[in-house]
Amino acid sequence: MDIEKANTETVSRMMEARPMLVGVGRARDVIPGMRDNLLMHAGPPVTWDRMSGPMRGAVMGALIFEGKAKDEVEAEALAKSGQIDFEPCHHHQSVGPMAGLISPSMMVYVIENKTHGNKAFSGLNEGYGKVLRMGAYAPEVIARLRWMNDVMGPVLADAITSSGGIDIRALLAEALQMGDEGHNRNKAGSLLYLKALAPHIAKVAKDASTASEILRFLGDNALSVLNPVMAACKSMVDAAHGVEGSTIVTVMARNGTDFGIRVSGLGDRWFTAPAGKVKALYFPGFTEADANPDIGDSTITETAGIGGFAMAAAVAIVTFIGGTPKDAMSATLEMYEITYAEHKYFTIPALDFRGTPTGIDIRKVVEKGIAPRVNTGVAHKDPGVGQVGAGLVRPPMAIFEQALVSYAEKYGY
Amino acid sequence: MDIEKANTETVSRMMEARPMLVGVGRARDVIPGMRDNLLMHAGPPVTWDRMSGPMRGAVMGALIFEGKAKDEVEAEALAKSGQIDFEPCHHHQSVGPMAGLISPSMMVYVIENKTHGNKAFSGLNEGYGKVLRMGAYAPEVIARLRWMNDVMGPVLADAITSSGGIDIRALLAEALQMGDEGHNRNKAGSLLYLKALAPHIAKVAKDASTASEILRFLGDNALSVLNPVMAACKSMVDAAHGVEGSTIVTVMARNGTDFGIRVSGLGDRWFTAPAGKVKALYFPGFTEADANPDIGDSTITETAGIGGFAMAAAVAIVTFIGGTPKDAMSATLEMYEITYAEHKYFTIPALDFRGTPTGIDIRKVVEKGIAPRVNTGVAHKDPGVGQVGAGLVRPPMAIFEQALVSYAEKYGY
Numbered sequence: 001m002d003i004e005k006a007n008t009e010t011v012s013r014m015m016e017a018r019p020m021l022v023g024v025g026r027a028r029d030v031i032p033g034m035r036d037n038l039l040m041h042a043g044p045p046v047t048w049d050r051m052s053g054p055m056r057g058a059v060m061g062a063l064i065f066e067g068k069a070k071d072e073v074e075a076e077a078l079a080k081s082g083q084i085d086f087e088p089c090h091h092h093q094s095v096g097p098m099a100g101l102i103s104p105s106m107m108v109y110v111i112e113n114k115t116h117g118n119k120a121f122s123g124l125n126e127g128y129g130k131v132l133r134m135g136a137y138a139p140e141v142i143a144r145l146r147w148m149n150d151v152m153g154p155v156l157a158d159a160i161t162s163s164g165g166i167d168i169r170a171l172l173a174e175a176l177q178m179g180d181e182g183h184n185r186n187k188a189g190s191l192l193y194l195k196a197l198a199p200h201i202a203k204v205a206k207d208a209s210t211a212s213e214i215l216r217f218l219g220d221n222a223l224s225v226l227n228p229v230m231a232a233c234k235s236m237v238d239a240a241h242g243v244e245g246s247t248i249v250t251v252m253a254r255n256g257t258d259f260g261i262r263v264s265g266l267g268d269r270w271f272t273a274p275a276g277k278v279k280a281l282y283f284p285g286f287t288e289a290d291a292n293p294d295i296g297d298s299t300i301t302e303t304a305g306i307g308g309f310a311m312a313a314a315v316a317i318v319t320f321i322g323g324t325p326k327d328a329m330s331a332t333l334e335m336y337e338i339t340y341a342e343h344k345y346f347t348i349p350a351l352d353f354r355g356t357p358t359g360i361d362i363r364k365v366v367e368k369g370i371a372p373r374v375n376t377g378v379a380h381k382d383p384g385v386g387q388v389g390a391g392l393v394r395p396p397m398a399i400f401e402q403a404l405v406s407y408a409e410k411y412g413y
Numbered sequence: 414m415d416i417e418k419a420n421t422e423t424v425s426r427m428m429e430a431r432p433m434l435v436g437v438g439r440a441r442d443v444i445p446g447m448r449d450n451l452l453m454h455a456g457p458p459v460t461w462d463r464m465s466g467p468m469r470g471a472v473m474g475a476l477i478f479e480g481k482a483k484d485e486v487e488a489e490a491l492a493k494s495g496q497i498d499f500e501p502c503h504h505h506q507s508v509g510p511m512a513g514l515i516s517p518s519m520m521v522y523v524i525e526n527k528t529h530g531n532k533a534f535s536g537l538n539e540g541y542g543k544v545l546r547m548g549a550y551a552p553e554v555i556a557r558l559r560w561m562n563d564v565m566g567p568v569l570a571d572a573i574t575s576s577g578g579i580d581i582r583a584l585l586a587e588a589l590q591m592g593d594e595g596h597n598r599n600k601a602g603s604l605l606y607l608k609a610l611a612p613h614i615a616k617v618a619k620d621a622s623t624a625s626e627i628l629r630f631l632g633d634n635a636l637s638v639l640n641p642v643m644a645a646c647k648s649m650v651d652a653a654h655g656v657e658g659s660t661i662v663t664v665m666a667r668n669g670t671d672f673g674i675r676v677s678g679l680g681d682r683w684f685t686a687p688a689g690k691v692k693a694l695y696f697p698g699f700t701e702a703d704a705n706p707d708i709g710d711s712t713i714t715e716t717a718g719i720g721g722f723a724m725a726a727a728v729a730i731v732t733f734i735g736g737t738p739k740d741a742m743s744a745t746l747e748m749y750e751i752t753y754a755e756h757k758y759f760t761i762p763a764l765d766f767r768g769t770p771t772g773i774d775i776r777k778v779v780e781k782g783i784a785p786r787v788n789t790g791v792a793h794k795d796p797g798v799g800q801v802g803a804g805l806v807r808p809p810m811a812i813f814e815q816a817l818v819s820y821a822e823k824y825g826y
Contacts, residue, residue: 177729178601179591179592187591191604191607195632198611199625199626199629200625202614202615202624205621208621209616211615219608315763316591318762325764349592349728349738350763352738353738
């Protein structure tokens, strides 16, 4: 077994993947395995009884959105009845931020990796505060989801088709030159996304006021492009998964209860441990006591070499997640210690255009005792509330140790 | 005379000015002193016989655009006939990038400084390459100007009104957190500008295809916001001009022949010397031999504390204008040596959110022998060609020495 060769192949596939945003479609029509009684969620597998507050809240909201329950009482009863299946987004070529709920009727982005041919999917981003992905399910949350699905979704679908597709790797590369890290900070990327679609939205919308409303919604949301970016990263790491002998991490994901990883050379097995608390800046009126443990599939960005790994490109982010500009530089420098490559396309101006640290190597994580750095949002621990802050977290060391033991067992090292 | 008090007042006015983009109107209707036979140009005063190639080219193009000449031969004859007056934009509360031509029929941005009440004006940005401001006047250049004036201008006017105005200081502050320096790099600012106007453009345009065309034109031009930014800076420095005893520079401007400055405490006198050559990265097919000397009013950005002075916010710019990320950091650090203040609203993440160096002090420039650093585009030296590169330049030291001598004469130091 030539580990170096395997890892070189893994990171090369990850970097050479060229994810294009090619469309928007209904989850039940486009996501393989989606079915009427299935809800997909962030992170590794989890049952209703072990679900965290925000995940439960999002499940309840999704059931109300689907018309399967008229309120939270009915939704909770249905969720625990056993009639609803819960499966990770990651089992269906999909990813979702925070609770990451995808239900059958939801409109989702379709990403196609033009290099390797695989697809990936993610929902539409709702914006900030009281949103389903943070566990909120109030009537205004459901109403916004309906507008997004019924009004914005079809226009985005037509606009993306009219645009001929959007090269998300190129968009991300540019956004990293404009102060984004691609996970918690997607200001520039969301504007580049708006710019790419605006002429098409104006053209395909059924009337001027609909076009105007959608342009405002996308423009006011500095996370508009987060979901296409996450799906793009998912398509990169999926292309890099399954390389025999590789020690590179291809999934990091949290469901609000557990943090799980998968490794390219170790098949579909999840290595999990309890999700940690986030070191965060809290929104006014909230404290750490309100915070749910770490949640969401958005760690797919760090897995693909951006997010917390590209902090040095985005020092202005410290005003949102805490820390100093120097910390931001150190974060990226530290991640070179545990990664296998420097990204060919994602570069950091402040580090003389050095490529971002890419391809987490479980050997290096364990040997050096350095866990990956992750930027993240923080959801309230109770269902129905929403976002309370944003900050920094690291996955539990135990999952990398488990993975390394499993590697040794499988490959005999 | 308390120089420190005078300078404190000057930089305070400069920083507290709050320029709002409030409209678009026809130059002859909105710019004080505009008249039928007047062409306004960049830099200090200059006569036709001393005008550089790109300035002459732009004058000829403007006369064709105005319908006063049918081609370059007629235009040149008219320009040298004495029937056309040439005056600096700066004499009319206006600024223009490169040749900076403003003719009576042109649509211009209207900026209002909400703190001090003064207004400032600039034309609409044409984009890159073969453009009037770089001295080009081919039929497609004139056709583009006509479309901008007749189609885009009125829509921008209505969209800006519908938006309630755009706070350009706030936009710039945000753009500096996104890798812009506000002069040669306005990528983020132009996207923020597009974002602010897009919902209104979709609403006010007469049909979907016009809206789409304008959204594409603004989005494809990473300098869309340069002209509003320049007029915003003009309104800041105009508010700071005329403080008795102040040694702070309130105008730096070039006409392609001379580089001129004005000083807050020294009235309307221009101090001038021959404009220098730019140290530039040239577009494919061009070399330094093609380059005109330094030209344009865009040095108003450095005068107001951004542009070359904010290079540390925009290290990715080195791929466009040359140099290394380290040079970019050094440029800003050096400018602290010759400025009076650190900007209250424009901050640089990579320098721990330190304010940009603001308020060039002629005393410090002369004492330390450090001339201001300027980022700039480079025009071809012949009329009719256009842009050939972008780079770095410094004004001639002699103008600061002249100004200091004049200051000593006036104030008896």
